[in-house]
Amino acid sequence: MKIVIAGLGNIGGSFALAIKSNAPEHEVYAIDIDAESLRDAEDGGLIRKGFESPEAIIPHADLIIFSVYPMTLKSLVAEYAPYFKENVVLTDVTGVKRSIIEEIEPLLSDDADFIFGHPMAGRENRGLSFASGEVFRDANYLFTPTPGNKPENIEMLTAFVREIGFRNVTSITPDFHDEVIGFTSQLAHVIAVSLINSDDPVRDTKAYTGDSYRDLTRITNINEKLWPELFIMNKDHLLNHIDGFKEQLDQLTKAIENEDVETMQEMMIESRHRYHDLHNLDESDWT
Amino acid sequence: MKIVIAGLGNIGGSFALAIKSNAPEHEVYAIDIDAESLRDAEDGGLIRKGFESPEAIIPHADLIIFSVYPMTLKSLVAEYAPYFKENVVLTDVTGVKRSIIEEIEPLLSDDADFIFGHPMAGRENRGLSFASGEVFRDANYLFTPTPGNKPENIEMLTAFVREIGFRNVTSITPDFHDEVIGFTSQLAHVIAVSLINSDDPVRDTKAYTGDSYRDLTRITNINEKLWPELFIMNKDHLLNHIDGFKEQLDQLTKAIENEDVETMQEMMIESRHRYHDLHNLDESDWT
Numbered sequence: 089m090k091i092v093i094a095g096l097g098n099i100g101g102s103f104a105l106a107i108k109s110n111a112p113e114h115e116v117y118a119i120d121i122d123a124e125s126l127r128d129a130e131d132g133g134l135i136r137k138g139f140e141s142p143e144a145i146i147p148h149a150d151l152i153i154f155s156v157y158p159m160t161l162k163s164l165v166a167e168y169a170p171y172f173k174e175n176v177v178l179t180d181v182t183g184v185k186r187s188i189i190e191e192i193e194p195l196l197s198d199d200a201d202f203i204f205g206h207p208m209a210g211r212e213n214r215g216l217s218f219a220s221g222e223v224f225r226d227a228n229y230l231f232t233p234t235p236g237n238k239p240e241n242i243e244m245l246t247a248f249v250r251e252i253g254f255r256n257v258t259s260i261t262p263d264f265h266d267e268v269i270g271f272t273s274q275l276a277h278v279i280a281v282s283l284i285n286s287d288d289p290v291r292d293t294k295a296y297t298g299d300s301y302r303d304l305t306r307i308t309n310i311n312e313k314l315w316p317e318l319f320i321m322n323k324d325h326l327l328n329h330i331d332g333f334k335e336q337l338d339q340l341t342k343a344i345e346n347e348d349v350e351t352m353q354e355m356m357i358e359s360r361h362r363y364h365d366l367h368n369l370d371e372s373d374w375t
Numbered sequence: 376m377k378i379v380i381a382g383l384g385n386i387g388g389s390f391a392l393a394i395k396s397n398a399p400e401h402e403v404y405a406i407d408i409d410a411e412s413l414r415d416a417e418d419g420g421l422i423r424k425g426f427e428s429p430e431a432i433i434p435h436a437d438l439i440i441f442s443v444y445p446m447t448l449k450s451l452v453a454e455y456a457p458y459f460k461e462n463v464v465l466t467d468v469t470g471v472k473r474s475i476i477e478e479i480e481p482l483l484s485d486d487a488d489f490i491f492g493h494p495m496a497g498r499e500n501r502g503l504s505f506a507s508g509e510v511f512r513d514a515n516y517l518f519t520p521t522p523g524n525k526p527e528n529i530e531m532l533t534a535f536v537r538e539i540g541f542r543n544v545t546s547i548t549p550d551f552h553d554e555v556i557g558f559t560s561q562l563a564h565v566i567a568v569s570l571i572n573s574d575d576p577v578r579d580t581k582a583y584t585g586d587s588y589r590d591l592t593r594i595t596n597i598n599e600k601l602w603p604e605l606f607i608m609n610k611d612h613l614l615n616h617i618d619g620f621k622e623q624l625d626q627l628t629k630a631i632e633n634e635d636v637e638t639m640q641e642m643m644i645e646s647r648h649r650y651h652d653l654h655n656l657d658e659s660d661w662t
Contacts, residue, residue, distance in 0.1 A: 208583075208584075208585040209585070227585070228582070228583065228584070228585065230583065256582065258582060258583075260583075267578075268578055268580060268583040269583065271574065271575075271578075271580065271588075272580060272583055272584045272585065272587065272588040273585060273587050273588070275570070276570070276587035276588050276590070276591045277587060278624070278627055278628070278631075279566060279570060279591060279624070280587075280591065280646070281623075281627060281642055281643060281646040282620055282623035282624040282626075282627055283562070283563070283566060283620055283623075284646045284649045284650065284653070285623045285642060285645055285646050285649065286616070286619040286620040286622065286623045287558065287649065288558075288619075289649075291554075291555055291558070293555060293558065293559060293653075294652065294653045294655075295515070295543065295545060296495075296515065296517065296545075296547075296555040296556065296559055297495075297515070297559045297653070298495035298496070298514070298515065298559065298560060299593075299594075300559065300560050300563035300564065300567075300594050301558075301559040301560070301563050302653070303563070303590050303591070303593045303594060304563045304566060304567065304590070304591055304594075305649075305650060305653065306586075306590045307586075307587050307590060307591075308646040308647065308649065308650040309647055309650040309651070310643045310646055310647055310650075311643075312639070312640040312643035312644050312647070313640075315639070315643060316636045316639035316640055316643070317636075319631050319639065320631070320634045320636070323631060323632070323634070326631060327628070327631060327632060329573070330624070330628050330631075332573040332575075333569055333570055333573040334621075334624070335573065336568075336569035336570075336572045336573045337565070337566070337569040337617070337621070339569075340565055340568060340569055341565070341614070341617050344565075344606050344607070344610060344613060344614060344617075345610070345614065347607050347610070349603045349604075349607070352599070352602070352603035352606065353599040353600075353603055355568055355572060356568060356597045356598075356599035356602060356603070357599050358572055359567070359568040359571050359572050359595040359597055360595065360596055360597055360599070362571045362572065362574065362576075362592075362595065363571065363592060363595040363596040363597075364596070365581065366571070366580075366581045366584070366589070366592065368581075
């Protein structure tokens with residue numbers, strides 16, 4: 089099929105690469121405001137052709153992957169909508185769903201099928217996997233179907249993202265998506281930013297870090313143009329999760345204050361069980 | 376020299392392996408209560424010979440590496456002290472220093488030189504590096520010399536740990552050690568345990584995790600026999616660091632509540648600067 093990637097940034101470029109490496113039968117085009125990125129992608133064989141505006145290519149697209157900031161998505165869909173081919177399939181990569189879906193669905197004609205999605209692409213070993221085209225290998229993909237989506241298009245997209253490397257492809261409700269991502273991704277970013285910002289710069293901490301601190305601050309290389317928007321769009325769930333975390337933190341802090349070994353041990357045994365469950369491991373090899 | 380490793384667990388075994396691979400000129404012996412571990416280590420060529428009690432081997436040791444739990448250290452030093460060779464050098468691997476030093480120093484004769492230390496061994500790619508004997512490759516080592524330590528012994532130990540793979544070997548005061556480790560290691564463990572324990576088990580979170588959550592909970596496979604002890608021994612510094620973290624967390628939470636994009640952006644720009652400083656990077660490649 090003819091695929092248009094709208095926004096050839098980090099994620100859009102990864103899609104182009106993953107398709108080229110794993111599903112070269114598709115024709116991939118891209119739209120971006122950065123002419124140089126488009127030329128580079130053409131020269132590198134990542135895309136067939138790049139466009140700086142939609143009118144010449146959108147009418148031919150069977151699938152459009154919008155890989156842009158959430159605040160850009162609405163205006164881009166509105167701009168492209170007049171050119172959509174009949175029965176076009178659309179998808180996005182945004183990390184929150186409820187408010188995005190609410191904004192976008194009114195813009196669509198009845199035959200345009202927007203299946204909202206969230207590729208949970210790994211960052212670890214990104215360089216290596218990028219070089220080999222395995223940039224999405226074994227990552228998770230979440231779709232949040234709405235009542236208007238056609239089942240055959242959901243099936244098609246599911247098969248497509250599996251083909252380009254994703255392993256677990258799951259369909260969940262937009263609200264459950266936002267609840268669980270608010271915990272696994274957004275809360276994690278809130279904590280990591282708070283931790284690294286609480287460091288005392290006078291200390292030259294980096295000379296004394298082991299893996300723990302580096303693990304917990306690895307996601308602090310954060311994009312401030314994107315994340316405040318995501319936090320606000322998911323404010324209700326995120327604030328709930330912060331409360332839950334603070335309850336646990338306060339309980340552990342109190343146990344330390346009181347030198348209450350028993351409570352600390354119970355909390356650590358619980359955390360170890362959860363670690364093993366998360367990683368599908370037997371209980372062995374403590375850190 | 377003749378080295379005795381007292382306690383052939385995870386860290387003790389790593390020392391044996393690192394010496395075998397990088398400094399095979401030394402004769403390595405071990406004492407452990409687990410006879411089977413000792414036989415395995417002998418059979419694998421990790422140690423020359425294992426002992427279940429100190430009297431036959433401690434009198435020959437030039438260097439004793441105590442790699443045991445902090446609560447075991449005091450009784451073990453007391454038990455071995457009558458057998459110490461003149462001018463023996465001793466070291467430990469405990470993650471807190473002030474209270475340990477206070478407990479141990481009174482047990483020592485004048486000629487026994489205990490140089491307290493803390494190997495900050497990496498866990499990442501442990502399997503691979505373990506197989507190649509590079510288990511300590513490029514990790515940090517902290518020594519916390521006391522007024523009684525002989526400079527030539529500090530030099531000897533520094534050279535020795537460099538020889539077996541450690542890169543940055545730093546001497547700092549016991550109090551500064553406990554302050555900085557309270558931040559980079561203990562606070563990180565407190566946060567990680569609180570995060571994973573705040574998960575809602577009904578949710579089956581593991582189906583929806585990306586790297587963020589796995590990064591932040593990697594250290595929750597925690598040993599509840601060790602860590603409450605470490606937390607209590609370093610209570611003053613740790614509680615201070617928890618307070619500092621909570622201040623930042625509260626500030627960010629308030630900005631989310633108020634949809635205060637400007638404050639969120641300032642905090643994220645700050646965290647990104649700190650990330651780049653921690654990793655000695657230029658500012659590029661946002662996540």
